[in-house]
Amino acid sequence: MIKNKTWKTLQLITGVAALSSILLLSACGTSNSQSSSSTDSVAASPSSASKIKIVAAEDFYGEVAKAVGGDRVEVTSIIDNPNTDPHDYEPTPEVARRVSQAQLIVYDGVGYDEWMDKLISADSSSKSKLITKVADDVLDKQEGDNEHVWYNPETMPKLAKKLAADLSKVDPSNKQTYHKNAQAFIDSLAPLQEKVQKLHQPSGEMIDVSEPVFDYMAKALNLRVNDEKFALAIDEGTDPSAADVAKLQSDIKDKKINMFVYNIQNTGPTVDNLVKLAKSSGVPVVKVTETEPKGKDYLEWMDDQLDQVAKALGEQ
Incomplete structure (x- = not known):
């Protein structure tokens, strides 16, 4: 927990309706505007337009997504400031736009980053996205369980494999590359x-x-x-x-x-x-x-x- 965290459900943006309005307005904006959050640099090839867009709520999950996707993905990590409390974070309209445009979304789950739940619920296109709640989907945790699952040494290797499988669904022609990248990332954690x-x-x-x-x-x-x-x-x-x-x-x-x-x-x-x-x-x-x-x-x-x-x- 970061200082002054509470466990009450936060009123992050005034209702789901307000979030829906943000998403609707952002859909009309330019797709090339930059987020105030961390965004990986875009390589010349493949082009930015052809890259798979991934949004990670926390930067350590974004790190795994970037390692697995390589130059075929564009990763936005929302929480990339160590002084930002993921519980109390309030998403901006730009973050809502990024989530709306993402093809893959990765976040912790089990109530840790509820603001992401709200953004996804307000996005009419969310059913077409591949969404991974790490604690829930990778480690089978439930609401009320300890949410700090990134401290489990098994989490990141399992997440890498899950993301390789998800990216292969979006881009099956590069399935072998994604799984190879995932294994390389897992191997890099051998010292840990x-x-x-x-x-x-x-x-x-x-x-x-x-x-x-x-x-x-x-x-x-x-x-x-x-x-x-x-x-x-x-x-x-x-x-x-x-x-x-x-x-x-x-x-x-x-x-x-x-x-x-x-x-x-x-x-x-x-x-x-x-x-x-x-x-x-x-x-x-x-x-x-x-x-x-x-x-x-x-x-x-x-x-x-x-x-x-x-x-x-x-x-x-």
Whole structure:
């Protein structure tokens, strides 16, 4: 969770009717206008008009789409600023136009980026699009499940294969290329998979977390979260109970845990005090983020965080 997130359904644009109006007006505009979001540069061949248009809600999913599609796709990543909260994001008319024109749409799902649900619902052409909700369609998650599925090491390889299959439906003549690209992307993640295997703890080491951003990776490493109630309260923007705070303080002071995993994008007095307590008690603090840092790709982002985990566990 990024600071000040709430779990209420947001009034992102005044009703589906307003979104429909935006889409209708944008359809009359020029198709060459540029979005304020991240848009990959267009190669000379194939031409821009012949490229398959893909919109990804988050840049780390856009990265996979670009890797699989190569120079045959034009990818727009809506959330490409690490300081933008995907929950609270309000789409502009230009973003609505991009979604309306897209042939493929990729977003997280399970309520994480509801604004994309609204844009798709307001688009009369949405039934003709190939739409992937990563948590729902790739990992079989449901509303209420932990939505931070990009921290699951299995997600990106599975998504690459799914996108290769979808692109092959749109452009069957290049099916072999898309599947080859997908495999190349999966192979590029081999260092991440190797590091996860190396750091996997046979005995299930105990950790505490400020909120459940890192939980899928923790599970992959066999790190057991010992403060789920506290973490869920922080994630939902509510005050954790005094008992849950006291339990976490005890975990830290008595060194019952191997590390405290801290989402640096969600700060507040309670969490900040626990970070200070961990540092003064000699409990390693692992800093993670919900959004991809500027200037880093997905592999670099995950790799940096796993290096912190390795240090906390005393691994070389």
